[in-house]
Amino acid sequence: MEFLGKIIISGLMNGSVYGLVAIGFVLIYKSSLLLSFCQGNMLVFGAYSFWAFMIITGKNIFLSFMLAMVAGYMIGSLIERITLRPLIGQPMLAMVTITIFLAQVIDGIIVLIWGSYPLQQIEIFPRASLAIGKMVVTTEVLYAFGLAIIAMVALMLFFRYTKIGLAMRGVAEGHQTMQAMGYSVKKILNICWGVAGIVATLGGILLGATLGFQLTLSSIGILAIPAAFIGGLESPGGAILGGLLIGIVESIVSGYVGQAAGPPASFVILIMVMFFKPEGFFGLKEIERV
């Protein structure tokens, strides 16, 4: 029982980060109907720049955090401006291919700047443990979980109540219609990528704090795809729930079956969900009037 509790808590922790990364997919998919495969590498870039800011500012967490968010926004909007804007109106496949290989390019840039070895571990969240009944939980897990939930709620409010969030949802419905109404679709797509960069950076910081700052963190860019699809590619809330589900399943399977079986298990779930609910649990259904 204690073992199960521990597994579930570590699943929730992983899951909330999956959820955050999945929100990045949702942001980009919602506005441009594009699945971005460089999300994981944006995440590593964000995490590494946070680490660098920590060193530069002498471990001023708040300042480094803010600077890293700015860096995340910049990398996201730069990617859109340089590589994807010329392709507006071109077939989706061209854009997807670009993001796949862009992932490698970002990887290369990171190695050029920071080298390929894991960075020195730095303490970010105060290390302490909390006893809940018989179980012991590290505070890191709680921080990660709390931040993920805050990010989710903030994004949902953002989409619902801000002008720019509403405009993003409008752009997702039809580019030409929005242009006729006076919105610059290019500008809005650019902001979307910027926000996706921020979300990736946030996920990267959480992961780096718990797993260490290393290049392999980028694999979460693929691992989080099931979370986005299960929740529904249009719903930030669905992405978080999908992430938590995937996180728990993965850690239960790796706990009871074996470490290596975890990630494939989440892909099996993805395939099963796709069979029965191709738009995910909270995705938008194609509207058909009867």
Next chain:
Amino acid sequence: MLKVNNVEVKYAGVILVLRGVSIEVNDGTIVALLGSNGAGKTTTLKAISGLLHTELGEVTAGSIEYDNYRIDKLDPDQIAQKGIIQVMEGRRVLRHLTVEENLRLGGNILKESNIEKDMDMVYDYFPKLKTLHNSVSGYLSGGEQQMLVLGRAMMAHPKIMLLDEPSMGLAPMIVQEIYAMIKRFNTDEKNSILLVEQNARAALSISEFCYVMENGRIVLDGPSSKLAGNEDIKEFYLGLSKVGEKKSYRDIKHYKRRKRWL
């Protein structure tokens, strides 16, 4: 004042769609643009609103001026910001958004606006939308969707509204209602409206001036009241022929009857 001077539009660099179209829309007037399918009416509107740039079309000759300022090289969003809003044909609601969110998006492009007040204005024109304000717009009926896209454009207080077939696929009663509101909006706001229509009767009834297009050219123009009496317009757009006269076989063979302006 909107001036379209001798505009030529090519699609994909080779297909000549407009062959020198000139149109003037004076401030505060409703101008109708009639023509059969493929005459180039929609292309004319897209050339004005700049939406041509988002397709393969291009203005290759002539100029489009709004208040003596050339707009034919601007992006569609810049043109819309200047107050020229196109309502595209086919009722392009933002399907997954609610009625209210659609309207808000229409008004949000204004730098200073009172969204709540403008929304009440739209609900005053189309009371039906008020009862539906929380419904997902994709599920509305055709007439309601048409009201919504018109209302969404009204939210931006356009100086010139470009309307592309607002009557398409709607019941006659609804068409009447929508046209009455278009006329009222024009009177209230003192703006101009360029109206593209297949439904010549409805268009002629509310417009002050009318152009007829065919094969990418303007073939006829004049005050709407005068054009409504034109024999050719009556025959080809209003479906009227001389009532009560004995018809000979020659009259029925309408392919023999040539339009006089050609």
